[in-house]
Structure formats: structure tokens, C-alpha cells
Amino acid sequence: MPYxxxxxxxxxxxxxxxWLLVAGLLWFFLPALSIVLPVAAAAGVLLAFGSAxxxxxxxxxxxxTVTPDRVTAGATRLRRLRGNNPFARxxxxxxxxxxxxxADLGQVWRADATLLADGWHWIGGVFRRSWPGRAAxxxxxxxxxxxxxxxxxxxxAVIVGAGGVLLFVLWALxxxxxxxxxxxxxxxxxxxxxxxxxPACYHVTQLPVxxxxxxxxxxxxxxxxxxxxxxxxxxxxxxxxxxxxxxARKIPPRCPRCxxxxxxxxxxxxxxxxxxFGPVSAGKTRLVYTGLLAVRDxxxxxxxxxxxVDEDSRQTFDNAVSLLGAGGDTVKxxxxxxxxxxxxxxxxxxxxxxxxxxxxxxEFYADRDDNTELEFLDHAQGLVFVVDPFSLPWxxxxxxxxxxxxxxxxxxxxxxxxxxxxxxxxxxxxRVDTRRQRLAVAVVKxxxxxxxxxxxxxxxxxxxxxxxxxxxxxxxxxAERDFREVRYFLVASLAGLPAGDPRSPAAPLAWLSAGAGLxxxxxPANASPPGEPDKEPEEAV
Numbered sequence: 001m002p003y004x005x006x007x008x009x010x011x012x013x014x015x016x017x018x019w020l021l022v023a024g025l026l027w028f029f030l031p032a033l034s035i036v037l038p039v040a041a042a043a044g045v046l047l048a049f050g051s052a053x054x055x056x057x058x059x060x061x062x063x064x065t066v067t068p069d070r071v072t073a074g075a076t077r078l079r080r081l082r083g084n085n086p087f088a089r090x091x092x093x094x095x096x097x098x099x100x101x102x103a104d105l106g107q108v109w110r111a112d113a114t115l116l117a118d119g120w121h122w123i124g125g126v127f128r129r130s131w132p133g134r135a136a137x138x139x140x141x142x143x144x145x146x147x148x149x150x151x152x153x154x155x156x157a158v159i160v161g162a163g164g165v166l167l168f169v170l171w172a173l174x175x176x177x178x179x180x181x182x183x184x185x186x187x188x189x190x191x192x193x194x195x196x197x198x199p200a201c202y203h204v205t206q207l208p209v210x211x212x213x214x215x216x217x218x219x220x221x222x223x224x225x226x227x228x229x230x231x232x233x234x235x236x237x238x239x240x241x242x243x244x245x246x247x248a249r250k251i252p253p254r255c256p257r258c259x260x261x262x263x264x265x266x267x268x269x270x271x272x273x274x275x276x277f278g279p280v281s282a283g284k285t286r287l288v289y290t291g292l293l294a295v296r297d298x299x300x301x302x303x304x305x306x307x308x309v310d311e312d313s314r315q316t317f318d319n320a321v322s323l324l325g326a327g328g329d330t331v332k333x334x335x336x337x338x339x340x341x342x343x344x345x346x347x348x349x350x351x352x353x354x355x356x357x358x359x360x361x362x363e364f365y366a367d368r369d370d371n372t373e374l375e376f377l378d379h380a381q382g383l384v385f386v387v388d389p390f391s392l393p394w395x396x397x398x399x400x401x402x403x404x405x406x407x408x409x410x411x412x413x414x415x416x417x418x419x420x421x422x423x424x425x426x427x428x429x430x431r432v433d434t435r436r437q438r439l440a441v442a443v444v445k446x447x448x449x450x451x452x453x454x455x456x457x458x459x460x461x462x463x464x465x466x467x468x469x470x471x472x473x474x475x476x477x478x479a480e481r482d483f484r485e486v487r488y489f490l491v492a493s494l495a496g497l498p499a500g501d502p503r504s505p506a507a508p509l510a511w512l513s514a515g516a517g518l519x520x521x522x523x524p525a526n527a528s529p530p531g532e533p534d535k536e537p538e539e540a541v
Contacts, residue, residue: 044151048112051152052159055111056104063107066099068092068235071227090219090227091235097171098226105160105167112156116149178229185223185243189267193517196266197273197356197379198255199340204379207244208253208267214238220256222247244268263309263343263354270353272516273341273379274509277423278386279414280362283444285333286493287386287505288342288359289320294506295520296344298499302521304348313342324495335363338373346518353518357509362412365419371426378430382438382512385420385479387467388412389443394470395454406448417475424482438515439483440508443467447492447503460502463488487511 054060068091094100123145188194189206196208209220215236222232224242231239241247244267253262276284296306308314333339341356358376365371377383389395390411399405427434443463449455458466467476467488479486489511492503499506499521510520 038147041147041151044148044153045155047115047148048152048155048159051112051115052108052156055108061107061111061114063100063103066094066103071099087220090221090232091217092219092227092240093233093235094227095174095229097167097174101167101171105163108163109156109160112152116145116152119145119148174229178224181230181243182224185245188245192268193270193272194267195271196253196255196262197271197341197343197354198258198260198262199343200260201255201258202375202379203255203257204271204273205256206267207256208248208262209256209259210240210247210251210253212236212238212240213251218254218259263345265345265352265354268352270351270516270518271356272353272381272513272518273356273358273376274382274384274512274516275358275360275374275377275380276384276386277360277365277377277419278362279366279388279391279412279416279419281332281410282362282386282388282391282412282416283493284362284386285320285359286324287384287442287444287491287508288357289317290324290493290495290497291505291509292317292342292344292357293321293495294497294499294504295509298506298521299346299348302348304346304351304521306344306346309343309345309354313340313344317342321495333359333361335361337361341376346520348521355513355518362414362419365423366414368422368426371423374426377423377427378432380437381516382440384440384442384508384512385416385423387416387441387443387472389445389449389454389470391416392470392472395449398454399452409445409448416472420475421478424478434482435484437483438485438487438512439479440487440489440512441467441479442489442491442505442508444491444493444505446490447494450492458490460490463490485515 051060055062071094072088072091074088123142195204195206197204207221207223209218210222211218212234214234215238217234217236219232219234219240222240222242222244224230228240228242230242232242233239241250244253247253248266248268252264253266254260255262276288278284292306299306308317339358339360341358343354343356346353346355356376358374358380360374363370364374371377388409388411390405390409391413396405396411405411424434441463443458443466446455446458449458454470464476467473476486487508489508490503491505491508492501493505497504499510506520513520
């Protein structure tokens with residue numbers, strides 16, 4: 001009986017304990033939670049804002065700075081360079097909206113998440129210690145920290161979202177003028193036909209590189225973009241102007257291949273590249289210097305100026321002109337040496353341009369292996385092919401009957417067809433689209449040919465027909481098939497022969513320059529010089 005009474009008493013006691021627990025839960029604990037949890041959630045919101053503020057002010061777990069070294073290493077959110085570019089991005093501080101903004105917002109989220117995770121880790125340690133600790137976790141710590149976590153996460157999401165929207169608006173306000181400046185830079189250079197021709201390796205580029213004046217670091221792409229809008233800051237701290245047009249006015253441009261300095265004005269002004277090719281002793285060098293002399297005098301007469309960009313070229317030109325004026329001849333171009341370009345700067349009013357003439361030794365054009373080195377042919381906007389009439393068997397046959405070849409003619413050794421086809425094949429092998437180029441065929445030594453039987457019917461307007469009668473009909477057909485436009489000139493390479501003379505050596509240079517976007521003088525003959533009307537290009541097969 002006592003056992004039964006004890007069991008009943010225990011049941012009643014358990015009932016009262018359970019009733020007290022339920023009553024405490026309903027009357028005290030849940031009402032308390034309804035007050036504590038919102039307060040905890042509000043505390044979580046304040047905690048999130050405080051953590052974000054401390055993070056962004058570098059007082060607590062600051063964001064990792066996106067340094068120039070990280071930019072070059074590719075350890076940023078910056079997109080990889082397009083194409084097969086072998087170079088990393090320039091060593092410069094990126095624009096804030098390009099990389100650092102992402103790092104700041106990401107660190108705000110990570111800092112709050114880390115803080116909440118540390119709290120849960122501590123609560124887990126309390127739960128594992130003892131039963132009272134487990135009760136405290138179950139009824140106090142876990143619900144309270146859950147509310148804090150919910151408030152903090154919600155606030156962090158709002159902070160990051162609002163920050164993202166604000167940064168996007170600011171980025172748009174920055175990106176639009178930056179993009180317009182980049183487009184304007186491209187448009188200005190394209191409208192001018194501007195590019196940079198390397199005097200050392202013949203490489204031609206529309207995007208030269210620039211060395212930082214502060215540390216010498218090479219910047220390969222100074223166009224406005226992710227590394228700066230109006231300005232960019234080099235890794236050394238020196239500020240550089242963006243866009244090629246602005247940078248080239250303050251920093252000498254360099255070749256992106258060999259890093260040699262380019263000519264002053266490279267990538268800013270019209271750049272015209274005209275190789276002169278032909279056999280040995282055909283008269284290429286004489287045409288170049290007498291042609292430049294005639295161009296200089298004509299441009300000066302119109303109020304413009306032609307000046308050499310370096311002292312060596314000017315002295316060579318002056319010596320050549322003195323020899324020619326005294327009745328002598330130009331010094332033969334050294335065989336086996338790649339020629340430096342004869343470069344002059346053209347100025348007429350606000351118009352600026354660089355004109356490069358390439359005069360390689362004739363031996364290069366007579367050997368298939370040697371002419372592979374003539375990279376300047378790949379970047380030409382037009383070519384002058386020099387034909388020595390005294391090298392033609394048809395001319396020599398007519399002279400054999402009475403008149404002899406003048407001693408000063410010094411006929412070329414190689415046949416013009418051989419040199420032409422060898423050079424044309426070289427261009428095709430290097431995938432040069434000659435169908436987009438002009439070719440000027442210059443029959444030189446017209447002053448020596450005048451009065452001789454082969455030249456009885458030779459006039460500046462009938463050069464093409466004369467070449468066909470002289471046995472070069474296959475060459476004429478090949479040239480007109482290979483090139484977009486071909487014109488024929490009768491040239492007397494005499495010092496002092498004015499540009500207005502039908503036989504002026506300036507005529508082929510002026511016509512080719514006009515095709516490359518540079519009118520040397522305001523004269524319709526510049527675009528249509530003396531010569532037979534051009535043959536319409538054949539349709540490509």
C-alpha cells in the first residue's frame with residue numbers, strides 16, 4: 001500500500017512540475033521571447049551596420065587592396081585580355097569600379113558572416129560542456145543568436161544590395177565618358193590614318209607602348225578603360241594620361257615589339273609607307289632623292305614644309321642632292337644591309353604626316369631568301385616599281401642598229417619581270433592583300449632615253465602601251481591582276497625638275513601618297529597624275 005501511495009504522489013508531483021513548465025513557457029518564456037527576439041534582431045541590424053562601417057574604414061578585417069601587382073598577376077576580377085595576347089595587364093592601379101568595389105562589398109558580406117559564424121561556434125562550445133549549458137543554449141542563447149543572425153544577414157543583404165545599386169549608378173556615370181573618350185581616341189586616329197612605324201624592326205602598330213616617366217614601367221595599352229578613365233596611376237604612383245592621342249603628346253611612343261622609340265608624331269599623324277623596288281642599278285635611289293627634292297620644293301611653294309626627322313637622313317639627302325646637282329650619281333645602296341626608312345615630316349597648315357620611303361639594295365629583290373627579310377613590304381600602302389628601259393632587250397636591239405646605250409645609263413642587270421614576280425610572290429606568301437594596294441610603275445632614265453629610236457613614240461600618256469611593245473605585256477597583265485590600281489609614269493630623275501613637269505620623279509610618290517590619305521598639295525594631278533588612264537581592276541576569281 002505505501003508503494004501505491006508513493007507512486008500516486010510521484011505522478012501528482014510530475015503533473016505539477018509539467019504544469020509549471022508549461023505555464024512558465026506560456027506565461028513567461030514566450031512573452032519574453034516576443035520581446036527579446038525583436039530586440040535581438042534589431043541588435044543584429046546594428047551589428048551588421050557596425051561591422052560594415054568598421055570593415056570599410058579599415059578598423060576590422062579590411063578588404064584586400066587590389067594592387068598593381070595583383071593586376072599583373074591576374075588575381076583580380078578584371079577580365080582577361082582578349083585574343084592571344086601574351087602580355088599581362090599593365091602594372092597600374094585599377095579604376096575603383098573595376099576591381100576594388102567588388103572587393104569592398106565582398107569583404108562586408110564575409111566580415112558579417114564570419115562574425116555570426118564565430119557566435120554559433122561559441123554557442124556550440126557552451127552546449128557541449130554540461131546539462132545546464134545545454135538548457136541555456138536551448139532556451140536562451142540559440143533563440144537569441146538566431147534572431148541576431150537573421151537581423152544581421154538581412155541588414156547585410158540590404159547594405160550589399162544598396163551598395164551594389166549605388167556603385168552601378170556611379171560606374172555608369174564613370175563608364176559612359178570613359179567609353180566616349182576611348183571611342184574618340186580610336187576615331188581620331190583612324191580618321192587621320194595614324195600609326196607608328198618602327199625605324200628599327202619595321203613593325204607597324206596602331207597601339208604603341210609608353211614607358212612611365214617615373215619608373216620606366218612599360219604600359220602596353222593606355223586607352224581609357226579598367227585601369228583608368230581620364231588618367232591612370234602607374235604602380236610607382238606616377239600619373240599618366242590615358243588615350244594614345246593624349247599620351248603621345250607627353251610621352252615618347254615606343255614599338256610594342258622591340259621597345260625602340262618611334263618617330264615623333266607616330267600614332268598621332270597620318271603615316272604613309274612607300275617602298276621603292278626594282279633591280280640593281282635600276283635607279284631606285286636616284287628616284288627617291290630627286291622625288292623628295294621635287295616634293296619638298298612643291299610643298300614649300302604652297303606654304304607647307306618637308307623636313308627630315310633625323311640628322312643622318314638630312315645629311316644623306318643633302319649629299320645626294322649635291323651630287324645630282326653637280327651631274328654626279330647617288331651612292332649605291334649597300335647590299336646585305338637592311339635599309340633604314342628615309343622619313344620626312346610633312347606640315348601644311350594643321351595637316352601633319354610622316355612619309356617613309358624604303359630603298360633596299362636591288363640584290364634583296366633578286367634573291368628569294370634575301371627578300372624574306374624585307375618586312376616593310378608587308379606594311380606598305382603602295383609600292384613604286386622601277387623599270388630601267390636600258391635593261392630591256394627590245395631597247396638594246398633597236399640601239400644596236402646605230403645609237404649606243406649611253407655610258408651614264410648603267411643598265412640594270414636583272415630583268416624587270418623576274419624582280420617583279422619574285423617580289424609579288426613574296427607578298428603573296430606573307431598574305432599581303434595586294435588587291436587593296438596601289439602600284440606605280442615608273443619607267444626611269446627618261447632624260448637619257450629621249451631622242452633615241454626606242455623612245456620615238458614614248459610619251460607620259462603612253463607608258464603602258466610602250467611597255468607592251470617593249471615585250472613587257474606579261475608584266476603589265478600580272479601587275480594589273482595583282483594590284484587594285486596600277487599607273488604608269490615616265491620619270492626623269494633629275495635634280496631641280498619641278499613637280500609640275502610630266503616626267504617629274506615626284507609624280508609616283510604624290511599619287512601613292514594620295515591613295516594612302518595624304519595629298520601632298522592641292523592639285524587634281526595629285527590624285528590623277530600624268531599617265532595613261534588606269535585599267536579597271538578585274539573581278540576576283
